[in-house]
Amino acid sequence: MRPFLKWPGGKRWLITNFKHIFPQKYNNYFEPFLGGGSAFFYLAPQHGMISDINVELINVYRVMARNPVQLRERLEAHQEQHSTEYYYDVREHIPADQVERAARFLYLNRTCFNGMYRVNQLGKFNVPIGTKQNFTDDVYRFEEYSQILQNTYIRAQDFVNTIRLANEGDLIFADPPYTIAHNQNSFIKYNEKLFSWKDQKRLLSALVKARSRGAIIIATNANYPALQHMYEENNFYTQPVSRFSSISGVNEGRGKQEELLVASFQIN
Template structure:
């Protein structure tokens, strides 16, 4: 069972971003990891909950979402300037300001980053969703505070300073891994024969073929000696895909991706591990 494994303590730092499918809940439960590793690699970055909990000495943090990667780079490289812009949004926040910012087309990396986190913190349920033209289209939520009390982006910058932060396809990232690396892999939860085999992932399609490509890349990484933990949908098609080579466990959690608390319930997710202690 999962509680028989070596687990990590609660997060050493909390993520600054809310992200659909984020793994704060997994951090709070504890998750299997190598007893020692040299570098953490995350090919699907999201809120970086695992990175912030482990605080590794080296990391590759990657995602195909350009806006997401720009946000992490700006906070790493220009934290004080970023915080000043975010504070300006905090001071101006209103219904009109939200929608004015949402429709802005911004070229400057620093301003783009501040816009993204402002919208993330004030939109409905912290959801990141874009339309077919790649435009963020989530309505305003109920939160009125943009900056948390005592929030310190200089500290986030120091934590992120050890990381290479890259925008690229997951396979490119996984192919960088080898002996001494810990791969934490949290892809979009596509399953076979569901929604015609794909779900929307930013402006890109993450298909069942991508799930197959991901599993193949992870097996190659495992053969090079990387320790791997995968979270995915707890579905027969995924269990079949990872049945060979990987250990499996099902873990329950509370679902929070719904418009109202009344529609949020319990669900299970799958954990698949390679070159880690087995689940049983």
Template sequence: MNPFLAWTGGKRWLVKIAPELLTISFKGTYIEPFLGGGSFFYALNPSTSILGDANRDLVITYKAIRDHHCEVVKLLQVHHSNHSKEYYYLIRAKKNLSEIEIAAQFIYLNRTCFNSIYRVNLKGEFNVPIGTKNKVIQETDKWDVWSDRLSNSEIIHGDFEKLIDKAEKEDLLFLDPPYTVRHNNNGFVKYNEVLFSWADQERLANAANRARLRGAKIIITNANHESLKELYLNNFTVKEVSRYSSIAAKSLNRNKYEELIITCNI
């Protein structure tokens, strides 16, 4: 099933081109430290999970959908009824909100901003302009299901390494970091260097290797680049895949991108 958020760099495509990953058998806990839109989590539907992200408002949103989704939906219905250009920027600028209000604001902006991009300025303020979509409440919404599937999830705001270090034998780790490589001309990758540095990529690889030695089952997605292959080739299986990207604003600039699926112990 599709998640309630659209997410730049999300993994809806992975479910389509590598469905075999959804049949991996594991007896432990599913752990995902870069939650984002949660596409793989919702497709896999694990019985128990630990979910995390460094984005505080994103984590608040998932907790609110898990614990108080009816209240969030009521606010989303208000946003839906009032949506306009003026209203969008009014809601975008609001601060000092309750957690329910933060969740509704987050989902509203995600569904109506340009290309569902999440971006903040140096002050940490969301600054993406309004987009062309205007449906806040959608016919395909499944709030009861989305909430229920989070019911057995521990949801944590924090650094990815702490979550990876929780993985033990028979747990399944799904790692989908922001794509950053060493020496690359891709503007989106360069932008992510601010969010997730090359040092973070090395720290991620080291943490994943420690989890491998503990017997955890691991799936990693990342950009197809020699610098990243070098981090994993010795101890992991590395597979190249192609997927279509719709990140670019102009359709002529939208291409197929080569990515990596990196696995071990599966």
């Protein structure tokens, strides 16, 4: 199934072009940087844990799992009232009710500019309205999404706390936050704010430990020489892969970009 959220850095392109790298057999599934969940919904694992540090994002998944019908009804209500004025009014106010909050998040995700997720220094969502007018074409599938989520633990927590639970035969898909950099300076400038070098080292350490317990590792990252060297030095297999990027707001910034595929096994 396609994910119900559009997310910057989402991995729909990976599923489309490199689905063969995912093993057919594994025990539990662990995804510590959930985002839009492309890999999760492609695999539809029987058991596992998905997590993210974004509390609002995790609330959407929990509500989708537990209250898909109510979430559909609330999103359809947003559809009926959608306008520029309504969008900014919804963006300004965060409801206390979990279902209402999830519907707000999903509404803003589907109607904001280019599906971006950005908050200001006060933690308030501040992306302007986009051009999409109709955004409820998949609501009939919400109960299917709910069914896939039923046997999965959904947690708002640091990635290390998720990875440390993976054991022999479990599959970890780790897709940390990063942007595609055209040179080393821009990598440091942009990515240090998203996911610091210290976090990169914490992630590597957690994956090394999980591999030693027998977990299967698949990860993605920016195609940055120091990162590739760091993983290869710790006996991971790496491969630069290309994707089409449409995140940039200007045409000159769109086109094929390279990312780094990392695995605990030989990548074919």
